[in-house]
Amino acid sequence: xxxxxxxxxxxxxxxxxxxxxxxxxxxxxxxxxxxxxxxxxxxxxxxxxxxxxxxxxxxxxxxxxxxxxxxxxxxxxxxxxxxxxxxxxxxxxxxxxxxxxxxxxxxxxxxxxxxxxxxxxxxxxxxxxxxxxxxxxxxxxxxxxxxxxxxxxxxxxxxxxxxxxxxxxxxxxxxxxxxxxxxxxxxxxxxxxxxxxxxxxxxxxxxxxxxxxxxxxxxxxxxxxxxxxxxxxxxxxxxxxxxxxxxxxxx
Amino acid sequence: xxxxxxxxxxxxxxxxxxxxxxxxxxxxxxxxxxxxxxxxxxxxxxxxxxxxxxxxxxxxxxxxxxxxxxxxxxxxxxxxxxxxxxxxxxxxxxxxxxxxxxxxxxxxxxxxxxxxxxxxxxxxxxxxxxxxxxxxxxxxxxxxxxxxxxxxxxxxxxxxxxxxxxxxxxxxxxxxxxxxxxxxxxxxxxxxxxxxxxxxxxxxxxxxxxxxxxxxxxxxxxxxxxxxxxxxxxxxxxxxxxxxxxxxxxxxxxxxxxxxxxxxxxxxxxxxxxxxxxxxxxxxxxxxxxxxxxxxxxxxxxxxxxxxxxxxxxxxxxxxxxxxxxxxxxxxxxxxxxxxxxxxxxxxxxxxxxxxxxxxxxxxxxxxxxxxxxxxxxxxxxxxxxxxxxxxxxxxxxxxxxxxxxxxxxxxxxxxxxxxxxxxxxxxxxxxxxxx
Numbered sequence: 001x002x003x004x005x006x007x008x009x010x011x012x013x014x015x016x017x018x019x020x021x022x023x024x025x026x027x028x029x030x031x032x033x034x035x036x037x038x039x040x041x042x043x044x045x046x047x048x049x050x051x052x053x054x055x056x057x058x059x060x061x062x063x064x065x066x067x068x069x070x071x072x073x074x075x076x077x078x079x080x081x082x083x084x085x086x087x088x089x090x091x092x093x094x095x096x097x098x099x100x101x102x103x104x105x106x107x108x109x110x111x112x113x114x115x116x117x118x119x120x121x122x123x124x125x126x127x128x129x130x131x132x133x134x135x136x137x138x139x140x141x142x143x144x145x146x147x148x149x150x151x152x153x154x155x156x157x158x159x160x161x162x163x164x165x166x167x168x169x170x171x172x173x174x175x176x177x178x179x180x181x182x183x184x185x186x187x188x189x190x191x192x193x194x195x196x197x198x199x200x201x202x203x204x205x206x207x208x209x210x211x212x213x214x215x216x217x218x219x220x221x222x223x224x225x226x227x228x229x230x231x232x233x234x235x236x237x238x239x240x241x242x243x244x245x246x247x248x249x250x251x
Numbered sequence: 252x253x254x255x256x257x258x259x260x261x262x263x264x265x266x267x268x269x270x271x272x273x274x275x276x277x278x279x280x281x282x283x284x285x286x287x288x289x290x291x292x293x294x295x296x297x298x299x300x301x302x303x304x305x306x307x308x309x310x311x312x313x314x315x316x317x318x319x320x321x322x323x324x325x326x327x328x329x330x331x332x333x334x335x336x337x338x339x340x341x342x343x344x345x346x347x348x349x350x351x352x353x354x355x356x357x358x359x360x361x362x363x364x365x366x367x368x369x370x371x372x373x374x375x376x377x378x379x380x381x382x383x384x385x386x387x388x389x390x391x392x393x394x395x396x397x398x399x400x401x402x403x404x405x406x407x408x409x410x411x412x413x414x415x416x417x418x419x420x421x422x423x424x425x426x427x428x429x430x431x432x433x434x435x436x437x438x439x440x441x442x443x444x445x446x447x448x449x450x451x452x453x454x455x456x457x458x459x460x461x462x463x464x465x466x467x468x469x470x471x472x473x474x475x476x477x478x479x480x481x482x483x484x485x486x487x488x489x490x491x492x493x494x495x496x497x498x499x500x501x502x503x504x505x506x507x508x509x510x511x512x513x514x515x516x517x518x519x520x521x522x523x524x525x526x527x528x529x530x531x532x533x534x535x536x537x538x539x540x541x542x543x544x545x546x547x548x549x550x551x552x553x554x555x556x557x558x559x560x561x562x563x564x565x566x567x568x569x570x571x572x573x574x575x576x577x578x579x580x581x582x583x584x585x586x587x588x589x590x591x592x593x594x595x596x597x598x599x600x601x602x603x604x605x606x607x608x609x610x611x612x613x614x615x616x617x618x619x620x621x622x623x624x625x626x627x628x629x630x631x632x633x634x635x636x637x638x639x640x641x642x643x644x645x646x647x648x649x650x651x652x653x654x655x656x657x658x659x660x661x662x663x664x665x666x667x668x669x670x671x672x673x674x675x676x677x678x679x680x681x682x683x684x685x686x687x
Contacts, residue, residue, distance in 0.1 A: 050644050051644070052644075073648075073649070075643040075644075075645075075646050077644075078645055079646040083644075086641065089641065092656070093659055093663070094659030094661065095656070095659035103642075104646050107647050
């Protein structure tokens with residue numbers, strides 16, 4: 001079983017430190033939720049682990065099965081098993097979902113190996129069926145003119161096709177109405193299992209009604225201030241983030 | 252002494268002796284054509300080379316525009332056709348200025364009067380039509396001298412004639428090949444589409460080896476009332492070739508012409524394209540895709556001339572630049588005084604994949620009517636780092652991510668082509684350029 005270790009991670013944007021000593025270990029099969037108010041470093045954490053060039057990791061480490069991934073390029077990290085489900089997925093006009101995913105699958109083959117197109121489409125269609133996505137979807141440009149719900153479903157489809165070891169899901173619920181949220185959550189739940197570790201970043205407890213986490217962590221000012229089981233999310237919901245500020249941070 | 256030197260530099264290797272020998276080889280062709288060629292050669296010898304002060308050559312590298320060191324090539328064996336992967340209504344293959352092979356038209360199209368033949372044959376069998384449309388429109392964007400050179404040395408090319416009311420479902424393909432060092436070629440394609448016809452013609456320009464060559468081609472498109480013509484030119488000369496290509500498009504009442512030029516090859520390529528909208532309802536869609544890399548220079552000059560009311564034109568030229576490449580786009584929309592209700596647009600978009608590449612854009616309008624809608628725009632942008640990160644976060648390496656984004660950038664233009672097979676064939680050609 002693989003594990004993703006985040007060790008005393010410090011992340012800065014320019015000169016400003018955002019994440020200040022974050023520690024967490026996620027094993028395959030586990031779902032961890034990170035909750036916290038805006039600006040506390042949740043998205044920064046996810047993007048920096050995926051290798052976004054705007055974020056500088058100033059100290060600490062991120063390891064998959066004991067091997068640091070911090071020296072890897074973003075695409076190498078992805079191939080090592082990291083998947084980032086974006087809060088705001090990019091729109092890429094002119095690049096069809098089919099071609100884009102094909103490129104991503106091809107990149108995972110050994111040098112010189114050609115993609116088996118028939119098998120690829122078969123797998124793509126079976127994942128789409130699983131996620132209840134219309135097949136016409138594949139010829140559309142990636143996220144171009146998509147509704148919020150379509151964009152998130154497109155993220156889940158990519159995750160299903162690429163079968164990462166660990167998925168960092170950044171505010172997956174943002175911009176979704178309740179129906180879209182349910183569809184996306186069904187997709188995530190369908191993929192949940194012993195092969196996938198999930199880090200679920202959310203601002204609201206609402207998402208956790210649909211994707212029930214094994215552990216909940218409260219993040220404040222760049223680090224985890226409290227961890228617990230799913231009941232912590234409910235407690236947080238009823239007491240609000242002020243409770244975190246007064247009880248947890250200054251306790 | 253100085254006069255001698257000057258004359259020599261005006262003519263280069265394309266001397267009177269070479270011209271006389273060329274003309275002698277065409278003695279079987281109609282006298283009017285040989286006369287036109289003589290007049291063209293005379294123009295060629297007297298017209299000056301482009302000068303630094305010529306506005307129509309602004310930004311162009313004039314130092315490398317040489318007329319020396321080339322020769323009319325010996326016949327070359329026909330190279331095997333690259334697999335197109337699409338059904339065609341017919342194919343003509345030229346190599347080193349000579350016709351070498353064909354796949355004839357289907358019997359049905361031939362029976363309906365469609366002609367797809369060599370220019371030499373057409374000059375003999377359909378002289379009147381050829382005379383009316385072959386090289387009758389003067390080049391106006393700076394290359395008068397090189398256009399005259401083309402007329403003087405044009406030996407053979409493709410002739411397409413679509414009679415009234417005929418629709419061709421599949422494209423007609425023409426291959427223009429060049430083989431051997433110093434070879435000078437003068438490809439030509441003439442398309443005459445009569446009333447209410449529909450046809451697609453594709454010119455493929457390619458070198459069969461990597462040597463330094465000279466290509467000076469031209470194509471004439473005449474779209475009569477209600478004709479719908481799609482013309483694609485895919486230029487993939489050797490990377491050492493000096494290339495000139497001139498296009499003349501005439502659209503008559505309600506005619507719709509779409510032309511797409513894909514520029515991949517040559518060390519320096521000058522392309523001039525002129526659409527004339529001559530009668531109400533005429534429309535010209537002028538498209539180009541260029542992948543410029545290494546030290547390549549692509550110099551594109553366009554003219555949209557609206558000569559009648561209620562005409563429209565839409566130009567979209569997209570360049571992707573890598574390495575130390577350079578592109579020039581200079582476009583002009585001209586609206587004649589009585590061409591009211593003209594709707595004309597012109598857009599040049601450059602995607603820079605290198606800090607050392609250079610894209611120049613010179614859009615222009617010359618409007619003499621008062622009730623028109625004309626606009627132009629030029630943009631130069633880089634690969635969006637957020638998009639690149641998005642692709643890379645899926646495991647796609649940087650080079651492939653950038654390639655995908657370039658294809659995404661080009662897709663807007665390719666999608667204007669109706670023929671899916673043709674789109675795929677062009678994508679494949681562009682892909683190969685990225686691999687090399």
